[in-house]
Amino acid sequence: MEVEYSGDVMTLNMGPQHPSTHGVLRLELKTDGEIVAAAIPHIGYLHRCFEKHVENVDYAGVVPYTDRMDYCAAMNMELGYVLAVEKLMGIEVNNRVRCIRIVMAELGRIASHLIAAGTYGNDIGSFTPFLWCFRDRERILDMFEETCGARLLYNYNWIGGLMFDIKPGFEDKLIEFLDYFEPQVDNLNRLLSDNWIFIKRTAEVGILSPETAISYGVTGPNLRGSGVKFDVRRDEPYLGYDEFDFEIPVGQGEYGPVGSCWDRYMVRIREVKESCKIIRQAVAKLTPGDVHESIPKRIKPPAGEIYMRTECPRGELGYYIVSDGGLKPYRLKVKSPCFTVMSAFEEVSRGAMISDVIAILGSFDIVLGEIDR
Amino acid sequence: MWNYFRDIGLGIVTVLTSMGVAWRHLFTRSVTLQYPTEKWTMPERSRMRLFNKIEDCIGCGQCARACPTDCITIQTEKRGKDEPEVFASDGTQIKLRTYVFDIDMALCCYCSLCTFPCPTHCLVMTPEYEYSVYDKLDHIYRFAKEKPLSGKAQKPHSEKTESHGQ
Numbered sequence: 001m002e003v004e005y006s007g008d009v010m011t012l013n014m015g016p017q018h019p020s021t022h023g024v025l026r027l028e029l030k031t032d033g034e035i036v037a038a039a040i041p042h043i044g045y046l047h048r049c050f051e052k053h054v055e056n057v058d059y060a061g062v063v064p065y066t067d068r069m070d071y072c073a074a075m076n077m078e079l080g081y082v083l084a085v086e087k088l089m090g091i092e093v094n095n096r097v098r099c100i101r102i103v104m105a106e107l108g109r110i111a112s113h114l115i116a117a118g119t120y121g122n123d124i125g126s127f128t129p130f131l132w133c134f135r136d137r138e139r140i141l142d143m144f145e146e147t148c149g150a151r152l153l154y155n156y157n158w159i160g161g162l163m164f165d166i167k168p169g170f171e172d173k174l175i176e177f178l179d180y181f182e183p184q185v186d187n188l189n190r191l192l193s194d195n196w197i198f199i200k201r202t203a204e205v206g207i208l209s210p211e212t213a214i215s216y217g218v219t220g221p222n223l224r225g226s227g228v229k230f231d232v233r234r235d236e237p238y239l240g241y242d243e244f245d246f247e248i249p250v251g252q253g254e255y256g257p258v259g260s261c262w263d264r265y266m267v268r269i270r271e272v273k274e275s276c277k278i279i280r281q282a283v284a285k286l287t288p289g290d291v292h293e294s295i296p297k298r299i300k301p302p303a304g305e306i307y308m309r310t311e312c313p314r315g316e317l318g319y320y321i322v323s324d325g326g327l328k329p330y331r332l333k334v335k336s337p338c339f340t341v342m343s344a345f346e347e348v349s350r351g352a353m354i355s356d357v358i359a360i361l362g363s364f365d366i367v368l369g370e371i372d373r
Numbered sequence: 374m375w376n377y378f379r380d381i382g383l384g385i386v387t388v389l390t391s392m393g394v395a396w397r398h399l400f401t402r403s404v405t406l407q408y409p410t411e412k413w414t415m416p417e418r419s420r421m422r423l424f425n426k427i428e429d430c431i432g433c434g435q436c437a438r439a440c441p442t443d444c445i446t447i448q449t450e451k452r453g454k455d456e457p458e459v460f461a462s463d464g465t466q467i468k469l470r471t472y473v474f475d476i477d478m479a480l481c482c483y484c485s486l487c488t489f490p491c492p493t494h495c496l497v498m499t500p501e502y503e504y505s506v507y508d509k510l511d512h513i514y515r516f517a518k519e520k521p522l523s524g525k526a527q528k529p530h531s532e533k534t535e536s537h538g539q
C-alpha cells in the first residue's frame with residue numbers, strides 16, 4: 001500500500017497492558033494522524049530464560065518447561081522437544097504411541113485455533129464467538145484432563161513414550177466430540193467468518209504478500225494465508241503424518257487480496273476441519289500396545305546435535321539441541337514461529353490505520369510466552 | 374453507490390443469519406457451573422495438590438532428584454542398629470529416618486515427575502484443588518513426623534525459601 005506521509009508524527013504506546021496484544025507486548029506506534037507510519041514491537045516482558053535455564057535441568061525435566069512456552073498449545077510444544085530428543089537418541093516408538101500423539105497434537109491444534117478464532121472475533125468486536133469457541137475448547141481440555149490429569153500444561157509426551165495410556169472408552173468420547181464439533185465449525189462460520197461486517201473489516205487490511213512472508217521466514221497458518229502451500233507435516237513428515245490423508249488449506253483471497261487478515265483467519269478455521277479428519281484416521285489406526293515400552297531408564301543422549309522441526313499450530317517449531325553426552329542439554333535453541341511473524345509485523349502494518357493494527361496483530365495469532373520464552 | 378447499498382444489505386442479511394444461529398442457541402442447555410455451590414467431579418488422574426504418605430516413605434530421595442524445580446527438600450539419617458525395624462505397607466524396610474520432608478507447593482509446577490520414580494508409591498498427586506493461603510510460606514507442606522536422634526541442627530526451610538525468592 002502506498003501512502004504519502006506528511007505532517008507531525010506522534011508516538012503512541014500500545015501495551016504492554018493492552019487486551020488485544022494477547023500477552024504483554026508493547027507496540028510503539030509512530031502515527032501520522034490515523035495512519036501508522038511505523039510500528040515497532042518491543043518484546044521481552046515475558047522472558048523467563050527458558051533456553052539458559054534448561055541447561056540446568058535433566059532431559060525429562062525440560063518437558064514441563066516447554067509446555068510453558070506456548071501455553072495455548074502445550075501438547076504441540078512438548079511433542080517437538082520430545083521428538084528432537086528421540087531423534088538424537090535413536091528411539092523408535094510403537095504405533096500406539098504414534099497414534100495417540102497425533103490425536104493429542106491435533107486436539108491441541110484445534111484448541112489453539114479455537115482460541116485464535118475466538119479472540120480474533122473478540123478483538124474485532126464480536127463477543128459471542130469467543131464464548132462459543134471457549135465452550136468447545138473446554139471439551140477438549142476435559143479430554144486432556146481425563147487422560148493426563150492436567151488441563152493446560154500437560155507434561156504428557158515423554159521421551160520415548162507417554163505419561164499414561166488413554167483410558168478405555170476414550171476413543172468413543174473422541175468420536176462423539178468430533179460429531180458434535182464439526183457442525184459447530186459451520187455454526188462459527190455463519191456466526192463470524194461469513195459476517196459481512198467482519199469481512200469488510202478484515203479482508204482488505206494487513207496484506208502479507210507471499211514474497212514478504214517467505215523472506216521473513218513466516219511459517220504456519222500465516223504463511224499459508226498468503227497462499228503458500230507449505231506444511232511441515234506434509235513436506236517433512238514426522239510421526240508418520242505422510243500416511244494420513246489431509247488437505248493443506250491456503251488463503252484464496254475470496255474477498256480481497258491474498259494474504260489478508262481474513263485469509264489467515266480462514267486458514268485456521270479450515271485447518272480445524274482437517275485436524276478432525278486426521279483424528280478420525282488416527283483413531284482408526286490405533287493398535288494395542290504399551291505406551292511405556294520404549295521409555296529409556298536413563299536419558300543420556302550421545303554427544304551430538306540435532307534439529308527437529310514440527311508443525312505446531314502457529315507454524316514451524318524447531319528445537320536445536322546440542323548434547324555433550326551428559327544428563328542435561330548442553331544447549332537448547334528454539335526456533336519459534338511467533339517470533340518470525342512478529343518481525344514481519346512492522347512491514348505489514350506500515351501504512352495501516354490505527355484500528356487496523358489490532359486486526360493485523362490478532363490475525364497473526366501470536367503467543368507472547370513463546371516469543372519471549 | 375451500488376456497492377454502498379450492497380454492503381449495507383449484505384451486512385444486515387449476515388447479521389440476521391448469525392442472530393438466527395444465536396437464537397437457536399438460547400434453547401440449549403447451559404454449560405456453565407455456579408462454582409462454589411456446584412462443583413465438577415475431578416477425574417481420578419487429576420494432578421493437583423501433592424500428598425506424601427510419610428509412613429511409607431523410605432527416604433530414598435528419588436522424587437527430589439526428579440523434580441525440575443527442586444521444590445522437595447529431604448533430610449534423612451540412618452536408623453540405629455538397636456532400633457526396631459520399620460516397614461512400609463508394601464513390605465520394604467525403611468532404613469532411613471526422614472526427619473525433613475518439605476514440599477514447597479508454591480514452587481511446584483505440577484508436572485508429576487516426582488510421583489513416578491517413587492518405589493513405594495507413597496507420593497501422589499491428589500485431585501484436591503482448593504488450598505489457597507494468605508501467606509506464601511504456608512504453601513510449604515511439612516510431611517515429616519519423626520525427629521532426628523543424632524541431634525543434628527535442623528535448618529528451617531523458611532530461611533532457604535526466602536533466600537530463594539530474592
Ligand code: SF4
Binds near residue numbers: 442445
Ligand atoms: S509435581 Fe513436579 S514440580 Fe511439583 S514437586 Fe513433583 S516434580 Fe517437583
Ligand code: SF4
Binds near residue numbers: 429435491494495
Ligand atoms: S521417592 Fe518416594 S520413598 Fe523416595 S523419598 Fe520420595 S516420597 Fe519417599
